[in-house]
Amino acid sequence: MKTRARPPDSRTRILAAAASEFAARGFDGASVDRIARTARLNKAMIYYHFKSKAALYGEIVRGLIEAVLARARTIAASDATPREQIAAFVRAIVEEAEARPHFPPMWLREIAEGGRHLDRATFNLVRQVPETLNAIIERGCATGEFRRVHPLLLHFSIIGPLVLYFASQPVRSRIANEGLSPLMVMPRDQFLAHVEHATLATLTTGPHERGRRS
Amino acid sequence: MKTRARPPDSRTRILAAAASEFAARGFDGASVDRIARTARLNKAMIYYHFKSKAALYGEIVRGLIEAVLARARTIAASDATPREQIAAFVRAIVEEAEARPHFPPMWLREIAEGGRHLDRATFNLVRQVPETLNAIIERGCATGEFRRVHPLLLHFSIIGPLVLYFASQPVRSRIANEGLSPLMVMPRDQFLAHVEHATLATLTTGPHERGRRS
DNA sequence: GTCTATATCGGGATAGAC
């Protein structure tokens, strides 16, 4: 999209290596040396392409949020029904999480960190995700198929379980493998179906719903 | 409970300071110097009480999981109905998160980290939380008031949104304060009520439920 | 664009006095 470049050039290799390093170790835990080694490059090469470790980190996080936001916007702009749009959003998050394995851990870490490494521009992107979600909710309320639910609530109820599920996969495998506890295994499709279903249930005014209007 | 000790002694001060430092910066980002300063002690004092930074960290995480597990067990052993027990569990998580502000961030970080700093004993505790939840589900299924839901699913659907909500409070305040975006504010009670409600809805076989048995 | 070598500094951990 930017210029011509075929083989994974050094810059791309650095970004990939850094993403996995940051995801696994966090910003402070990540080592520029290790990133360089993984990228099959020298450390100096990283500072040739990026101003600093923080700048490198920021670029990755920004790309991540941009990807999610782009998906959300595309969905919101589609001509699907609100119900279908919400379901599509859930699946989009799953696809992003699977396409970019560094997504769930980095997201969790960044929240825990209080967004310490994020600049205003990135903050603006973050903000826009629940806002896009809100647009879908509004439309659903207009047609009468949705209850009015706070977008933050919806957002966290979707992304919380999903991100936790993917990010915890290593821990769960470990527990399942060494000791026993079959409860720690759970097929991806089942999880996805549940979240999709539960989310839509929350948005729908069920027949026997009591007056709760959270 | 252990011995007599009235004023917050040095060991306790270290644990408190370390908890907040680890929550804010993560394991690698945390500085033993800073912990010592916050605890109004010298760094050497930390190594007098704890074997290493990792040991200190481990003790805090363990205490955290123990607290949650204890709450879950007490609830599961109570004579409340399964529905009430689940609702109580949700509220217990909220109370723990508010009583120990370091809980949500550390939990998120530990998952992202893949439990790298956790020993077998702690792993065993982690495992037991969804297992306790499962016992409640089983009982609910026996009385016919619950559908059969995977405990991991239930666990993540409860703890995911809650922990995200609390841990993201700093980021959300920042976004809400400086720029605008009223969507980022959301009262605690509303959130709690929603999660409680949504969780129970998931467990209940609604009248118009389609055959999904996630 | 890619490398080697090096400056510089902070942080975990310990020694040892009191």
Next chain:
DNA sequence: GTCTATCCCGATATAGAC
């Protein structure tokens, strides 16, 4: 139990050759 002083390693970042 509490302190000061110190060791030492690893990590970010840069200089400069090719």
